[in-house]
Structures are given as structure tokens and as C-alpha cells.
Amino acid sequence: MTFTYSSLRTRVVFGPGAARTRLVDEVDRLEATRVLVVAGEAEMPLARELAAPLGERVVGWFDDVRQHVPVACAEAARAMARETRADLVLSVGGGSTTGTAKAVALTDSLPVLAVPTTYAGSEMTNVWGLTEAGRKTTGVADVVAPRTVVYDPELTVGLPADLSAASGMNAMAHCVEAVWGPGANPVTDLMALEGVAALRRGLPGVLADGHDVDARSDVLYGAWLSGTAFAAAGSGLHHKTCHVLGGAFDLPHAAMHAVVLPHVLAFQVPALGERAARLGRALGDEADPVGALVRLDDAIGIPAGLRDVGLAEADLDEAVRLVAEKVADGAIPNPRPIGHADVDALVRAAWAGRPATTADENAGAGA
Known part of the structure; x- marks a missing residue:
């Protein structure tokens, strides 16, 4: 090692x-x-x-x-x-x-x-x-x-439910990206996965009772771990994408991160191997980390797509162009190669709504 x-x-x-x-x-x-x-x-x-x-x-x-x-x-x-x-x-x-x-x-x-x-x-x-x-x-x-x-x-305690949810999932984005960040290592993995578990545990309690200090403590603990892990592991596809979109279109920072995260995770999962399973366990579903993330988003009321947080359909072509300039064709280290067509699909899917999950695919096969 x-x-x-x-x-x-x-x-x-x-x-x-x-x-x-x-x-x-x-x-x-x-x-x-x-x-x-x-x-x-x-x-x-x-x-x-x-x-x-x-x-x-x-x-x-x-x-x-x-x-x-x-x-x-x-x-x-x-x-x-x-x-x-x-x-x-x-x-x-x-x-x-x-x-x-x-x-x-x-x-x-x-x-x-x-x-x-x-x-x-x-x-x-x-x-x-x-x-x-x-x-x-x-x-x-x-x-x-x-x-x-x-x-x-x-x-x-006074943070409204919608802002608590979005802010908590922004912290979740730090944790999840730390799993594949360019500086990821066994130490950052421990912090990131513990942070994921704390956020998953605390956020539903915060949404159920905003005055639940124990739940608030879990989420704040997760946020601390998220920043610590992210600082050491470094930024990747998710954060680069959100920085571009936020700066260009002045989208609400936390909600934007929450919306984009499951789409980036869905793109990365095929290249993550055992890291995907460990992330899934922290999220509560070893076999389907994307599905677990989507279910948590649904449970705490995260907006479905970028169209719901202020990105106009007329701006999609420009959004794709700007993100592709930043992240495509080897511009950033990434576990899975990403080109312009991948960026186009990711940004448009994030604008439209939630990504498909393993459960969705299984349901489709059963039909």
C-alpha cells in the first residue's frame, strides 16, 4: 500500500x-x-x-x-x-x-x-x-x-427544512467526490464514508423535526468530515461541473450540488469497482448506491432537476459548452474518461430530473 x-x-x-x-x-x-x-x-x-x-x-x-x-x-x-x-x-x-x-x-x-x-x-x-x-x-x-x-x-436549528436538505446534500457531494478525488487514499476514504453515513442518518431526522439537536449534530459532524476528506482528496468532475454552472448562471449553490450529484455518481459507478460497493454500504444499499442517493433526495425533498433550481432550457447548449471546456477530454483526472458527448448527456439529464437507478432498470426488465 x-x-x-x-x-x-x-x-x-x-x-x-x-x-x-x-x-x-x-x-x-x-x-x-x-x-x-x-x-x-x-x-x-x-x-x-x-x-x-x-x-x-x-x-x-x-x-x-x-x-x-x-x-x-x-x-x-x-x-x-x-x-x-x-x-x-x-x-x-x-x-x-x-x-x-x-x-x-x-x-x-x-x-x-x-x-x-x-x-x-x-x-x-x-x-x-x-x-x-x-x-x-x-x-x-x-x-x-x-x-x-x-x-x-x-x-x-433555525435553518429551514429546504435549506437544511440542500446544504446537507452539498456536504454529501464533498464526501462522495472524495471517494474518487485525485488525492483519495485510505485515510480520506474513512472520513468520507463515515461522513456519508452520518449525513444519511441525520438528514431524515432533521427534516422530521428541525429542533432535533441530535440529528442536527449528526449532519454537522458529517459536514465536518465532508470538508476534511474533500480538502485532502481534491476536486473532480462533480465540483468542476457545479463551479462552472454556478458561476455562469448564478444557480443556488447547495441545491445545484444536490441535484447534480446523483448524475455524476451514476456516470462514475462503472469505473469505481469496490469503491462503489463501499459507498453503497454507507448510503444503505451496497448494490445500488445511485438508487440509495436518489431515495434519500426524494425523502428530504431535493429538487428533481436543474430546471427546478433556475437553469433555463434555452441555456442548456451554453451550459454544456462551458462544462465541456472545463472537464472533457482529459482536462481533469477522473476514474472514467469523459468526452464532450458524455458532458452533453450528463448536463441535459441533470436538467431534466433524477437519473435512472438499478431498481428502475430491474423494474423495466420485469415489465
Whole structure:
């Protein structure tokens, strides 16, 4: 057995109530005296509550957070960090908030303390992304990985059911892609498959009772594992496809990932071998991982296709062209070769609805 595994040195504090009882101590550990708080408008009241004990150490509040992190928003956050002479960025919110904080870290090398309120998982990665003129650029830089992450399941209790489902399946996408990512290895497999199982276990409970802190804890635990595994295993076909579509058409980030994931998995399964069976076991059906994923999507109300999350039929040709430019003909490492015709079929199928599953095929054969 031969492999290489690198881990990011991010401190994790996990537990119900942690954001209200541990945050000041974690700021102290980072020796921060000038804190810039980044949170979207909806999360800013929570951010103000959590940061209140920091008193005059808070030197700025930035709330111009948008999905896919437009360059203009990133530049505004960087400007505020410099004007206030901040020595720490405290982000409170979802993946777009974390992404905005990362944008500051990328150019100004400020440490980030992240308090996630969704299941994005990006707080555990060293991946950054910025969007300009309809094109999303991503990169990898260790400086953007948060120094500390405080996971508090209680902060996700107010997350609506549809957003909980989409955000949880976005984390699922990190886990699933980590199974075939270019840096996948036995260590990332352990984290990714444990994350899949935790998300599968927790998401139905969250949808049944949004105040179920145990279920919320399972999903947040899965999100932590998803980001950790993805950071080490690296990005592949799924994330490249979604980055292109999200940047070009401003689609809702989490829901788009949730919709595209089973289609990418269906494409990859013939080349995954034993990895497909292990993924299936984590999803609850060793023989049919795609079917298990589709059934989970149906159970928690994930939209059926990209047409349901804002991609117009008139944009399909352009969507196929853009994705093919990014991923086809050997542009990315992938367990199964992918060409333009494969991209065309995948994007159009993802626009139309759910992929066919083994159960569907068996039913058709029986008929």
C-alpha cells in the first residue's frame, strides 16, 4: 500500500452551545485584538449576539455576502480589513460567508475563525473561489483554511427544512467526490464514508423535526468530515461541473450540488469497482448506491432537476459548452474518461430530473 496524505492544521471545537460558551476563549487562543466580523444580512443579528462578549475588540462588521463570492464583494471585505487594521476574521454563516472570509485571508494572510450555520463543509478546506463576469475561478492555498472552526449544532436549528436538505446534500457531494478525488487514499476514504453515513442518518431526522439537536449534530459532524476528506482528496468532475454552472448562471449553490450529484455518481459507478460497493454500504444499499442517493433526495425533498433550481432550457447548449471546456477530454483526472458527448448527456439529464437507478432498470426488465 502506497499513498500520500496531508492534513490541514485546523482546530475544531464541536458541541451544542459551543459558539456561546467557547468563542471568546478561541479568539484569545489566536491572540486577536482587532476582529472583523463577516456575516450575511440574515446572519448578522446572530453574529452580533455571539461577538458581543468581545466588546471593543470588534473593529468592523461586513455584511455584503453573496453566493459564489463576487470579486467586488471580496474587494470590499479586503478593504474593510485593511481600513480597520483587523488581525482576525470571524465568519458567522454558511459557505458564502466562509468564502468571503477566505478571500480576505488569500490576499491579506489574516487568520479566519469560522462559525458555520449551515452544512457547507468549506470551513474545513483550503479551497477558495471567486466569481467575475459569470466565470468562477477556484484555487487551493493553505492560508485560506480557517485556523479554528467552532461547530455548534444549536446554530443550525433555525435553518429551514429546504435549506437544511440542500446544504446537507452539498456536504454529501464533498464526501462522495472524495471517494474518487485525485488525492483519495485510505485515510480520506474513512472520513468520507463515515461522513456519508452520518449525513444519511441525520438528514431524515432533521427534516422530521428541525429542533432535533441530535440529528442536527449528526449532519454537522458529517459536514465536518465532508470538508476534511474533500480538502485532502481534491476536486473532480462533480465540483468542476457545479463551479462552472454556478458561476455562469448564478444557480443556488447547495441545491445545484444536490441535484447534480446523483448524475455524476451514476456516470462514475462503472469505473469505481469496490469503491462503489463501499459507498453503497454507507448510503444503505451496497448494490445500488445511485438508487440509495436518489431515495434519500426524494425523502428530504431535493429538487428533481436543474430546471427546478433556475437553469433555463434555452441555456442548456451554453451550459454544456462551458462544462465541456472545463472537464472533457482529459482536462481533469477522473476514474472514467469523459468526452464532450458524455458532458452533453450528463448536463441535459441533470436538467431534466433524477437519473435512472438499478431498481428502475430491474423494474423495466420485469415489465
